[in-house]
Amino acid sequence: MMIEPKQKTKNNFLNELQKSEIEDLAEYIANEYSPKGAINLEGIAENNGITFSYGNYKDAFDGLLEHSFGNFHIYINIDRLEHGYTERARFTFAHELGHYFLDNHRNALAQGLAPSHPSFTGFISENLVERQADYFASCLLLPKTRIKIDCFKRKFEFKLIQELSKKYQTSITATALRYSSIGCSPIMVAYCMNNSIKWYWKTTEFPFWVLKFGKSKVPENTAAGEYFSKNRRYTTAEIVYAEDWFDVKFDRDRERQFLEHCVYGTNGSVLSIVWEK
């Protein structure tokens, strides 16, 4: 959703045109209704006559946009998102705003062509409409112009993602993905689970090499690989070589040095961020 997915192309991936239209729309809304710092999602809703509530709906959904007689209402499920101000709840709120601001989503809902659907947010859905809303959410929460100013003349380091995540109240994963998409400096973000790679994104300017084992296996000599093979965790960025992660064609590139910072999830996942030293 953020940038060209380096994996088998499916029709329900967003193309570049769709992405830039969604990004422009989100940027406009951010600047119009919440021009500074972290995005005030409730303020955007209020300014557009959208009502909202936080409630307990067990596992039914993360969020839901309902239409009734010309009125729109956002439901946020705090059973799944802890409380209304967690990073996930904010992402869900922004995702539901996407269903409102994206013309074809709102029109389909208003005309009864599409029912209110339960949304499960966080880059997990394969459905195009959900991917569009997720992409809108990431662009709205992390507006391009603001991020570019924050990152101006700053060399990439993991601390930068932490700072942006704190400033914009977004998860490390969402922030790293958005950073790779905006392309302030080239990084790769890979989400690994059960010793395989669930998804990964690279900034367009990142070296074009392909992953050593594709998505089927996390290479052993990487920091992420060591977690799966040796249960080793690193708290700081580790040096890895190009050939550790990638299938490098030319000898001169094999020992190019990269840094890899891993974030270990409670579900056994590893988010690996890789950038050239």
Ligand SMILES: [Zn+2]
């Ligand atoms: Zn949705």
